[in-house]
Amino acid sequence: MRSLPLFHRIAGRPVIVLGNGPMAEPKRRLVERAGGLVIDEEKAGVQQGARLAFIALESPEDCEKAATRLRDCGVLVNVVDQPDLCEFTTPSILERDPVLLAIGTSGASAGLAKQLRLRLEALLPADLGKLAQLLSDKRKEIRAKFPDGGERRQALDEALGQGGMLDVLDEKSAANFADWIGGRAPQSAQGKVVLYITSDDPEELTLRQFRLMGSADLILYEEGVSSAILDRARADAERIRLGDSEVPKGTQKGLTLILKRQKEA
Structure with missing residues (x-):
């Protein structure tokens, strides 16, 4: 992964945008759309505490000089159409x-x-945002319905997954939310599941394997299972290599995956 994707909250905060014309205006609109305060002057932006800057000056040499000055002031810079000078991209x-x-x-x-x-x-779907807002607004009700964190993740994975009541690609998902939160709790995946890995290429994972790795709370893996495969698991799932550490007992309520290399015939 060449870049670390982050969502930067800039509402009410200064952001430097240098330049005029068709290269700079889209950056101004982008900053304003996110609620940021556009600062057109380099020095003023630094004095006001700007931490991001878009540079779209006419001269490439001027762009490079401005990028160097701002970088020395601790500002992250994006130079339009000069990726080698960018510390972040849009x-x-x-x-x-x-x-x-x-x-x-x-x-x-x-x-x-x-x-x-x-x-x-x-x-x-056009109303995907409405579903997201419901999940946020009803967080307390969801926690009350599924008090255990592992069970809650599994229930949401089942509901939001393909064919679930809140399927993220279904136009009716937001309308189904009341029925889902008020209905009987679905049976979530629990216990241990063994997956046999046949390749180091994550693109060769089956759909079932991919879904399970995205839902598991604990990953136990044999030596030889590639990091590329492990990267497809949930980022916050605990990972333990078999034989290296003691496996926790009696504390894992959610789904545990045991990854083993498929032995050659």
Whole structure:
């Protein structure tokens, strides 16, 4: 992974945008759309505590000089159309407020990111943001219904997954929320499941394996299971290599996956 994707909250905060014309204006609109305060002057921006800067000056040499000065002041810079001078890039954004999907290529091709966004636009329901807001507003009710954290994750995974009552690609999901939160708690995945890994390539995981790795609370893996495979598990799932550490007993209420290398015939 060449870049670390982050969502930076800039509402009410100064952001430097240097330059005029068709290269700078989109950056101004982007900052304003996120609630940031556009500062047009380098010195004033630094004095006001800006931590981000977009540079779109006409001369490449002026861009490089401004980037060096701002970087020396501790400001992260984005130089339009000069990826080698950028410390951050702006993704193509798909918005279903409060849901944001950011598609980036580490500066390789803005056109590719745009086309990926357009394809995804056709897939995501218009009211996906409403579903997200319901999940936020009803957090206490969800916690009360599923007090155990592992059980809660499993229930949400089942509901939000393909075919679930809150399927994220179903236009009716937001309308189904009241029935889901008021109905009987679905049986969530528990216990231990053994997965036999046949390849170091995560693209060769089956759909079932991929879903289980995205839901598991604890990953036990044999030596030889590649890091590329382990990276497909939930980021906050505990990982223990078999034989290295003592496996916790009696404390894991959610789903435990045991990853083993498929032995060659």
